[in-house]
Amino acid sequence: xxxxxxxxxxxxxxxxxxxxxxxxxxxxxxxxxxxxxxxxxxxxxxxxxxxxxxxxxxxxxxxxxxxxxxxxxxxxxxxxxxxxxxxxxxxxxxxxxxxxxxxxxxxxxxxxxxxxxxxxxxxxxxxxxxxxxxxxxxxxxxxxxxxxxxxxxxxxxxxxxxxxxxxxxxxxxxxxxxxxxxxxxxxxxxxxxxxxxxxxxxxxxxxxxxxxxxxxxxxxxxxxxxxxxxxxxxxxxxxxxxxxxxxxxxxxxxxxxxxxxxxxxxxxxxxxxxxxxxxxxxxxxxxxxxxxxxxxxxxxxxxxxxxxxxxxxxxxxxxxxxxxxxxxxxxxxxxxxxxxxxxxxxxxxxxxxxxxxxxxxxxxxxxxxxxxxxxxxxxxxxxxxxxxxxxxxxxxxxx
Amino acid sequence: xxxxxxxxxxxxxxxxxxxxxxxxxxxxxxxxxxxxxxxxxxxxxxxxxxxxxxxxxxxxxxxxxxxxxxxxxxxxxxxxxxxxxxxxxxxxxxxxxxxxxxxxxxxxxxxxxxxxxxxxxxxxxxxxxxxxxxxxxxxxxxxxxxxxxxxxxxxxxxxxxxxxxxxxxxxxxxxxxxxxxxxxxxxxxxxxxxxxxxxxxxxxxxxxxxxxxxxxxxxxxxxxxxxxxxxxxxxxxxxxxxxxxxxxxxxxxxxxxxxxxxxxxxxxxxxxxxxxxxxxxxxxxxxxxxxxxxxxxxxxxxxxxxxxxxxxxxxxxxxxxxxxxxxxxxxxxxxxxxxxxxxxxxxxxxxxxxxxxxxxxxxxxxxxxxxxxxxxxxxxxxxxxxxxxxxxxxxxxxx
Numbered sequence: 107x108x109x110x111x112x113x114x115x116x117x118x119x120x121x122x123x124x125x126x127x128x129x130x131x132x133x134x135x136x137x138x139x140x141x142x143x144x145x146x147x148x149x150x151x152x153x154x155x156x157x158x159x160x161x162x163x164x165x166x167x168x169x170x171x172x173x174x175x176x177x178x179x180x181x182x183x184x185x186x187x188x189x190x191x192x193x194x195x196x197x198x199x200x201x202x203x204x205x206x207x208x209x210x211x212x213x214x215x216x217x218x219x220x221x222x223x224x225x226x227x228x229x230x231x232x233x234x235x236x237x238x239x240x241x242x243x244x245x246x247x248x249x250x251x252x253x254x255x256x257x258x259x260x261x262x263x264x265x266x267x268x269x270x271x272x273x274x275x276x277x278x279x280x281x282x283x284x285x286x287x288x289x290x291x292x293x294x295x296x297x298x299x300x301x302x303x304x305x306x307x308x309x310x311x312x313x314x315x316x317x318x319x320x321x322x323x324x325x326x327x328x329x330x331x332x333x334x335x336x337x338x339x340x341x342x343x344x345x346x347x348x349x350x351x352x353x354x355x356x357x358x359x360x361x362x363x364x365x366x367x368x369x370x371x372x373x374x375x376x377x378x379x380x381x382x383x384x385x386x387x388x389x390x391x392x393x394x395x396x397x398x399x400x401x402x403x404x405x406x407x408x409x410x411x412x413x414x415x416x417x418x419x420x421x422x423x424x425x426x427x428x429x430x431x432x433x434x435x436x437x438x439x440x441x442x443x444x445x446x447x448x449x450x451x452x453x454x455x456x457x458x459x460x461x462x463x464x465x466x467x468x469x470x471x472x473x474x475x476x477x478x479x480x481x482x483x484x485x486x487x488x489x490x491x492x493x494x495x496x497x498x499x500x501x502x503x504x505x
Numbered sequence: 506x507x508x509x510x511x512x513x514x515x516x517x518x519x520x521x522x523x524x525x526x527x528x529x530x531x532x533x534x535x536x537x538x539x540x541x542x543x544x545x546x547x548x549x550x551x552x553x554x555x556x557x558x559x560x561x562x563x564x565x566x567x568x569x570x571x572x573x574x575x576x577x578x579x580x581x582x583x584x585x586x587x588x589x590x591x592x593x594x595x596x597x598x599x600x601x602x603x604x605x606x607x608x609x610x611x612x613x614x615x616x617x618x619x620x621x622x623x624x625x626x627x628x629x630x631x632x633x634x635x636x637x638x639x640x641x642x643x644x645x646x647x648x649x650x651x652x653x654x655x656x657x658x659x660x661x662x663x664x665x666x667x668x669x670x671x672x673x674x675x676x677x678x679x680x681x682x683x684x685x686x687x688x689x690x691x692x693x694x695x696x697x698x699x700x701x702x703x704x705x706x707x708x709x710x711x712x713x714x715x716x717x718x719x720x721x722x723x724x725x726x727x728x729x730x731x732x733x734x735x736x737x738x739x740x741x742x743x744x745x746x747x748x749x750x751x752x753x754x755x756x757x758x759x760x761x762x763x764x765x766x767x768x769x770x771x772x773x774x775x776x777x778x779x780x781x782x783x784x785x786x787x788x789x790x791x792x793x794x795x796x797x798x799x800x801x802x803x804x805x806x807x808x809x810x811x812x813x814x815x816x817x818x819x820x821x822x823x824x825x826x827x828x829x830x831x832x833x834x835x836x837x838x839x840x841x842x843x844x845x846x847x848x849x850x851x852x853x854x855x856x857x858x859x860x861x862x863x864x865x866x867x868x869x870x871x872x873x874x875x876x877x878x879x880x881x882x883x884x885x886x887x888x889x890x891x892x893x894x895x896x897x898x899x900x901x902x903x904x
Contacts, residue, residue, distance in 0.1 A: 253722055258677060259670040261722075266665035271658040278657060283820055313829050316820040320830075323652055323660075324726045327719075421682055421715040430712050431719075 111147060111164060112209070118149050118160055125204035126213050129153045144169045145176070145352075150216060157218065158203060162211035163352075177272045178210050180352045185212045186267075187351040190329060195246040198239060198348055217347045220340035224458055227336060227373040228380060230390045232343060237397035239346035240339070240366050241404025248359045249412040251329035254422050265326045270355040274323070277332065277353060281445050282319035285453040286312050294452045297470035301477050302452045314484050318441050326356030334365040335446070336373070336457070360435055364442030366401055367493075369457075370394045371443065371500060372450055375476040376459030378505050379468035395500065399493040402439070406432050440490050444483030451476045475505050510546060510563060511608070517548050517559055524603035525612050528552045543568045544575070544751075549615060556617065557602060561610035562751075576671045577609050579751045584611045585666075586750040589728060594645040597638060597747055616746045619739035623857055626735060626772040627779060629789045631742060636796035638745035639738070639765050640803030647758045648811045650728035653821050664725045669754040673722070676731065676752060680844050681718035684852040685711050693851045696869035700876050701851045713883050717840050725755030733764040734845070735772070735856070759834055763841030765800055766892075768856075769793045770842065770899060771849055774875040775858030777904050778867035794899065798892040801838070805831050839889050843882030850875045874904050 112118045115137035133153035141148035145167050149160040163181035167174040185205035192199050200215035253261055284291050287306055294302050332353030340347045374394045377387045417423035450457050451473050463469040490496050511517045514536035532552035540547035544566050548559040562580035566573040584604035591598050600614035652660055683690050686705055693701050731752030739746045773793045776786045816822035849856050850872045862868040889895050
């Protein structure tokens with residue numbers, strides 16, 4: 107099968123009309139290309155009263171072209187994951203209306219009334235339910251796709267179904283390799299280069315990161331989102347939606363939870379240098395640390411409740427075991443969160459929370475702070491015993 | 506497709522002649538059913554100068570019949586694993602001549618000049634190369650099927666190819682569940698029942714075993730044999746062959762290594778009560794402990810050499826990382842070895858090393874000793890720092 111981009115707006119409209127009944131026949135539909143779209147094509151199709159979003163994947167990375175091939179299977183995986191997430195956490199994902207392998211595209215709910223969490227962070231929007239929503243999303247999706255819930259055969263078939271080598275490889279490189287050596291893919295503020303070089307010579311850190319890398323590659327404990335940074339989350343004050351699970355595969359739960367916590371702490375680092383009064387910054391930083399606690403606490407409480415209510419696995423459903431599991435999971439979470447903090451600071455893909463700090467000196471201060479925090483999280487992941495202890499580490503770290 | 510047993514000897518002969526050229530046309534072939542064959546059918550086909558073995562699987566467990574279905578896919582897995590093992594450790598597996606999915610059967614080298622390791626142990630045969638051979642077999646097969654050697658995509662495709670739910674489920678139950686509760690499948694010497702009951706009430710032990718179970722289910726780090734007890738090993742003084750990898754899947758390396766070490770220690774337990782002089786027993790027990798050290802040392806040395814020689818994975822090939830990996834692997838090995846020791850003592854499948862002790866009191870003494878050792882190994886797996894330390898634990902444990 108050869109895959110090609112929708113030829114024109116009419117083709118996008120035809121795709122939506124063929125596969126869904128979201129619009130009446132006499133509705134005039136307008137097509138608009140949206141999204142930052144580095145990898146895929148995303149369209150909004152708008153009728154008089156409603157709209158949908160179409161996402162199409164091609165067998166290469168959009169901004170690079172056919173020189174960087176990427177398996178088309180990722181769109182099948184994304185569509186299936188959105189459906190699985192919708193089964194267990196319907197409030198927190200866009201509805202999936204239709205998927206077609208032939209066009210390697212799907213139609214989903216338009217969540218355009220939400221804003222990207224990255225920019226909500228930068229503009230210090232109040233998000234009183236963020237940690238609660240993400241904790242709940244994580245608990246529902248991770249529990250219901252793990253051995254705590256699935257029978258032995260369904261789980262193993264699911265592991266095989268979600269093998270996603272190309273996308274995993276991107277993470278294996280960008281999280282666990284590039285930032286720890288002088289890699290050409292890295293993007294490093296020249297003022298921060300000495301701090302980066304110190305990491306490249308930090309042998310205990312590099313070994314710890316390789317242990318985490320190996321765990322990323324060898325721990326299919328749940329169907330994880332795999333790319334749960336702030337850019338994959340859309341928010342309103344009363345609603346949270348998680349999108350873009352094309353990196354999903356069976357991996358360590360701690361990677362998803364760590365991505366969320368890492369992004370809260372990355373925005374904390376950015377706040378130091380973003381515009382605003384000291385009071386505004388400190389207030390928002392306090393909010394961010396509060397969400398670290400809330401996210402983990404809601405996750406843990408809900409996950410343990412699900413174990414009690416729904417797990418009939420005879421050994422793992424034991425509450426003492428489940429509690430021991432949570433202790434271990436927290437420590438792993440701290441480690442993975444630390445890798446997210448570091449790779450967003452000196453790796454290929456930065457974040458606007460820090461990159462939008464215009465003064466290069468101020469930006470370097472946030473970046474050095476983030477590197478120091480990430481390093482401490484990775485090396486001391488087995489010592490940092492709770493979200494409160496993690497927050498204390500962040501607060502104690504000199505800016 | 507429906508699968509049926511070879512109708513008669515002529516059908517077995519026809520299968521061999523169709524799929525191999527091991528015999529000339531005028532060779533008169535005799536067929537003999539061999540093996541303990543609880544699950545599959547095994548035949549020796551003998552010509553004038555040579556012989557081969559045919560193994561056939563049916564979609565249920567042979568001794569129980571169609572009431573206990575078992576996926577036929579296990580014979581495909583076994584044939585593929587034997588071929589993979591032959592690629593990396595040809596000295597230590599029987600040659601595979603042909604596999605046919607249609608008959609769900611394969612033809613392999615006859616290793617009838619070797620004896621089963623279980624009985625060699627019981628009869629105290631000298632096996633000067635046993636630990637060295639098994640350590641080497643483990644290093645070659647585990648290294649070459651892991652992320653240390655395979656590229657990211659081949660490894661992940663292999664994980665999917667060797668999904669083996671039915672056989673894994675047997676291990677999940679028999680190793681990690683049955684022995685830790687009053688399960689109907691257990692087989693318990695009445696004199697040992699109080700000791701078994703003590704395990705069922707040992708909460709820290711049960712949690713530790715569940716942690717190991719979860720690791721068994723969630724750690725596809727290499728293509729493991731999955732059933733590497735003494736009954737799967739055939740020996741001569743100068744040769745060692747590992748057979749029957751139908752339980753193989755991508756799992757934790759420590760499970761295979763632990764199975765080998767567990768079986769050395771189980772025979773140690775049996776030696777107390779088997780016939781013979783105290784000197785004979787103690788000499789053989791000393792030999793067994795020596796092989797524990799040799800097996801691990803040869804494994805580790807060879808694995809690390811392979812990492813240096815053949816791994817081009819940029820992070821895991823670092824020798825400091827590889828050494829840290831070995832430390833962790835040893836501790837996991839002690840834990841899995843402990844579960845093998847316990848499940849062979851009070852679970853469904855016992856071993857002749859202990860069960861053939863006729864005096865029920867004497868047998869109970871060996872069994873209680875084994876239970877105490879297994880428990881200590883599982884609970885103290887992170888403390889027992891080396892094979893020598895493990896041997897010291899065994900020697901200090903009162904009989």
